Amino acid sequence: DVKVTQSSRYLVKRTGEKVFLECVQDMDHENMFWYRQDPGLGLRLIYFSYDVKMKEKGDIPEGYSVSREKKERFSLILESASTNQTSMYLCASSLVGANVLTFGAGSRLTVL
Amino acid sequence: SQELEQSPQSLIVQEGKNLTINCTSSKTLYGLYWYKQKYGEGLIFLMMLQKGGEEKSHEKITAKLDEKKQQSSLHITASQPSHAGIYLCGVHTGTASKLTFGTGTRLQVTL
Numbered sequence: 001d002v003k004v005t006q007s008s009r010y011l012v013k014r015t016g017e018k019v020f021l022e023c024v025q026d027m028d029h030e031n032m033f034w035y036r037q038d039p040g041l042g043l044r045l046i047y048f049s050y051d052v053k054m055k056e057k058g059d060i061p062e063g064y065s066v067s068r069e070k071k072e073r074f075s076l077i078l079e080s081a082s083t084n085q086t087s088m089y090l091c092a093s094s095l096v097g098a099n100v101l102t103f104g105a106g107s108r109l110t111v112l
Numbered sequence: 113s114q115e116l117e118q119s120p121q122s123l124i125v126q127e128g129k130n131l132t133i134n135c136t137s138s139k140t141l142y143g144l145y146w147y148k149q150k151y152g153e154g155l156i157f158l159m160m161l162q163k164g165g166e167e168k169s170h171e172k173i174t175a176k177l178d179e180k181k182q183q184s185s186l187h188i189t190a191s192q193p194s195h196a197g198i199y200l201c202g203v204h205t206g207t208a209s210k211l212t213f214g215t216g217t218r219l220q221v222t223l
Binding site for chain 1: 113143145147152153154155156157160200204210211212213214215216
């Protein structure tokens with residue numbers, strides 16, 4: 001079964017800490033995405049990548065960066081976590097030209 | 113940018129009842145995706161609608177695309193507790209299979 005694995009389901013961090021959220025897919029997908037989900041706001045795209053070492057900003061990239069050194073792994077980095085980054089973070093992947101995204105189970109981050 | 117509005121925002125129905133969720137787009141719909149999310153988990157793909165008038169069904173869930181109204185509806189027949197969750201519609205914007213999602217409809221099914 002195809003899988004997108006997010007390494008941490010729940011994290012609690014302090015304001016100012018550097019946070020890494022890891023996402024790994026085993027489907028050889030070219031495209032990978034990071035979304036955040038907040039009540040009343042739905043899913044919003046932070047960053048996406050369509051190839052190794054390639055990245056593009058989504059709708060809300062401020063305060064985040066990403067890294068894609070290998071095809072299967074896409075990392076979301078919060079350089080200095082803030083309380084307004086408390087959220088559910090969802091990683092997804094897809095094949096080039098395919099329109100269906102496969103999602104991971106999510107990482108719920110709380111920043112105190 | 114294209115925006116998707118879902119209605120209702122939340123819904124509580126008794127088991128066995130039918131229900132409909134709507135997704136309305138601010139721009140012409142060329143295709144629409146429905147996903148379901150169990151509480152606290154990731155999204156699961158339900159179905160994709162690509163043409164105006166298209167209707168698809170999966171088990172007791174039916175979705176339709178009305179291009180003229182720029183709207184899609186998702187209908188659940190004889191709801192069950194397993195249908196509970198958040199339903200989200202999404203459309204492609206730009207390149208690289210990016211999806212823009214609606215704000216979601218939270219469904220609870222009571223016994």
